[in-house]
Amino acid sequence: MSEAQANPHRGEAALSIGGAPHLLRPSFTALVAAEEELGPLLALVERASAGDLRLGEIAALFWHCLVQKDGLTREQVGDAVMRQGLAATAKPLRALLTQILQGTG
Numbered sequence: 774m775s776e777a778q779a780n781p782h783r784g785e786a787a788l789s790i791g792g793a794p795h796l797l798r799p800s801f802t803a804l805v806a807a808e809e810e811l812g813p814l815l816a817l818v819e820r821a822s823a824g825d826l827r828l829g830e831i832a833a834l835f836w837h838c839l840v841q842k843d844g845l846t847r848e849q850v851g852d853a854v855m856r857q858g859l860a861a862t863a864k865p866l867r868a869l870l871t872q873i874l875q876g877t878g
Contacts, residue, residue, distance in 0.1 A: 784872025786865035788835055790845060790853040797838040797865055799872045807837040814873050821870055828854065831866055838869060 779785035779796055787794040808814050810833055817834070820826045832851040839845065854862050 779868075781868065784868060786868035788839075788850075788853060788862070788865050789857065790849055795845070796840040797835060797869060798840050799838050799869050803838045804873065807834050810837070818870050818873055821866070826866075831862060834869060835862075835865070 779787045784799045786797045788797055789795070804814060807817075811817055811830055817826070817830065820830070828851070832847065832854050835854070836847050836850050839850070
């Protein structure tokens with residue numbers, strides 16, 4: 774599967790970073806790392822549903838879920854979120870949060 778082909782059945786999403794699509798996969802390892810940094814994932818989802826999710830939290834979740842970091846920096850992930858805006862990054866964010874809540878069938 775290429776970077777551009779996210780599998781929504783696995784909760785995957787794509788995020789454009791530096792003009793190239795990068796695969797986000799909410800694996801157990803990625804979500805544990807995100808939880809260690811951001812706190813309980815259910816609280817993260819609740820903040821998101823209340824509109825209280827911070828930009829840094831979005832970038833951190835994306836960073837931990839990146840399948841291939843290959844020389845990317847966390848700052849580049851944050852810059853990508855800023856360049857695309859919250860409306861465009863809502864789709865991959867929603868996919869990750871849905872995976873956190875529902876898991877795979």
